[in-house]
Amino acid sequence: xxxxxxxxxxxxxxxxxxxxxxxxxxxxxxxxxxxxxxxxxxxxxxxxxxxxxxxxxxxxxxxxxxxxxxxxxxxxxxxxxxxxxxxxxxxxxxxxxxxxxxxxxxxxxxxxxxxxxxxxxxxxxxxxxxxxxxxxxxxxxxxxxxxxxxxxxxxxxxxxxxxxxxxxxxxxxxxxxxxxxxxxxxxxxxxxxxxxxxxxxxxxxxxxxxxxxxxxxxxxxxxxxxxxxxxxxxxxxxxxxxxxxxxxxxxxxxxxxxxxxxxxxxxxxxxxxxxxxxxxxxxxxxxxxxxxxxxxxxxxxxxxxxxxxxxxxxxxxxxxxxxxxxxxxxxxxxxxxxxxxxxxxxxxxxxxxxxx
Numbered sequence: 588x589x590x591x592x593x594x595x596x597x598x599x600x601x602x603x604x605x606x607x608x609x610x611x612x613x614x615x616x617x618x619x620x621x622x623x624x625x626x627x628x629x630x631x632x633x634x635x636x637x638x639x640x641x642x643x644x645x646x647x648x649x650x651x652x653x654x655x656x657x658x659x660x661x662x663x664x665x666x667x668x669x670x671x672x673x674x675x676x677x678x679x680x681x682x683x684x685x686x687x688x689x690x691x692x693x694x695x696x697x698x699x700x701x702x703x704x705x706x707x708x709x710x711x712x713x714x715x716x717x718x719x720x721x722x723x724x725x726x727x728x729x730x731x732x733x734x735x736x737x738x739x740x741x742x743x744x745x746x747x748x749x750x751x752x753x754x755x756x757x758x759x760x761x762x763x764x765x766x767x768x769x770x771x772x773x774x775x776x777x778x779x780x781x782x783x784x785x786x787x788x789x790x791x792x793x794x795x796x797x798x799x800x801x802x803x804x805x806x807x808x809x810x811x812x813x814x815x816x817x818x819x820x821x822x823x824x825x826x827x828x829x830x831x832x833x834x835x836x837x838x839x840x841x842x843x844x845x846x847x848x849x850x851x852x853x854x855x856x857x858x859x860x861x862x863x864x865x866x867x868x869x870x871x872x873x874x875x876x877x878x879x880x881x882x883x884x885x886x887x888x889x890x891x892x893x894x895x896x897x898x899x900x901x902x903x904x905x906x907x908x909x910x911x912x913x914x915x916x917x918x919x920x921x922x923x924x925x926x927x928x929x930x931x932x933x934x935x936x937x938x939x940x941x942x943x
Contacts, residue, residue, distance in 0.1 A: 596645040596809040597666070597777060602675030603639075604661055604833075607632035614673050623832040635661040637833040639675070645776075646807040650824030652814050654856075658833040659813045663779050666811065667700045668692060679777065697726045701773035703766050705782040709754040715741065716750040719769045733772075740772035741765075743802060760791035764798070771806070781813045796823055817860055821845065829853055842870065866895045871927070872911045872920030879918060881908070888912055891919055898927060 605613040605626075613632025616625070623634040636658050643649045651659045664670040666677050668684060677684040679699050687695060701722075709718045716737050723733035741747055744764040754762060763783060770778050784792045800823060803810065814820050820827045821841040828838045837849045846866070848854040869891035888910045889898060898909065909922040 594645045595642045596647075596679065597641075597643040597811070598676075598678040599639055599641045599643075599666070600676045600678070601638055601640055602636055602662070602665060602677065603673045604635040604658075604665055604670060605632050605673045606635055610673060618674075634833045636665065636672070639835060641828065641835070641838070643809060643811065645809055647825045648803055648810045648812060648823060650812045650814060650820040650827045651830060652817060652820045652827060653830035655815065657830040659815075659830050660781055661833075662830070663702075663781050663811055663813050666779060667696055667702060669702075697773070697775075699775050700777050700779060701770040701775040702779040702781065703770040703783045705785055709762060709765060711754050713754075714750065715746060715752050715754070715757070715765055718754065718765055719772050722769060722773060736772045736774060737768070740768040743771055743806075744768045744798065758791075759787055760795060763787060763791075763795060767795075767799075771802075775808075777809045777811070779811050782815065783812075784819070785814065785816070792819070799823060817845075817857060821860055829856065842867065846870070867891065868893045868898060868909070868911045868922060869920065871895070872909075872922045873926070874920040878908075878921040878923075881921065889922075890914075898922070 603614055603617060605611075605617060607613060607630070609630035609632045613626045613630045613634060616629060617623075617634050617637050621629070623637070626632055626634050639662060641649075651662055653659050661670060665672045666684070668677075668687075672685060675685065679695065682695070684692065684695060710721065713721065716734070719740055720733040720737040723736060728736070738747070738750065741750055744767050746761065746764055746768065749757065749761065754765070757765065763786075766783065770780070784795050787795065796819060812820075812823060821844075824841055826839060827841055827844050828835045829844065830836065831852055837844055837853050839847075844853065845857045845860050848857055868889050872891070887907070889912070891911050891913055908924060909927065910918060911920040911922060913919050
């Protein structure tokens, strides 16, 4: 999904954040086009965000990623004003968060914006259920309702049998599930997730990515997901924004970012992503009229969103070109076996074919 395909749920316009005693001077220099290093050398101020403009669609899982210090966590905290922006606007629907008074902002955070942090932040003397219900308790939600919402959220993340347990009885992955449940229990349409899985080992991390994707398919929240891991970004994101020095240097679908990097920085950043798990049937198929007019019997049918790794069994067992169909079952292209074999030789070949 892209913002153009649905109603915009979250809109960011010309957002800046400058830290330091000379933040106003730094802001003006940054607006005038000076780089982060130039601003810091001239004023001592640090540019955290520079002219961020994004539209995020309702139900989109939007990933922001980059190296440490690039501004991604600053961005997510400026969205809900845990950090006050230096300039620019953040809108939910037709309401400007950046213009809200404190009372209205608190109400918006309670009803519209929930946040899941990297660190679990669980209260050791409270049960799992009580930890999940804590933000609701602080928000004044009645006891019965907050219990129901907490139980429902724990069921969603697979912890229904652990509601009476204490945090010290849980594994790291289970604690992170509690943190996710706490965000879900808020029942807000927008969920902000700041590197929620980065402290976990790879196996648990992948399991939680799977759970997040399964949850998203059912609850369809608008999610802003912060990570420094490109493989994670590619796996979970509908779109990815790559940041450097407080700016977005490339924004697009995972395939676009990895297969068509805009510069050397993005190219180096994405070079370790295994393309076989990203290149789709649609990106390597032949959709010419001549190919579509060929014989269709005995072809192995694959969906256009099937990735290269999924095509291997088809390529090994089929004797005719692979037939690529869309969601409605319409023929949209053909993958000659020679082209599939070439793509499977290496990631470089796959990228070259996709770029043809």
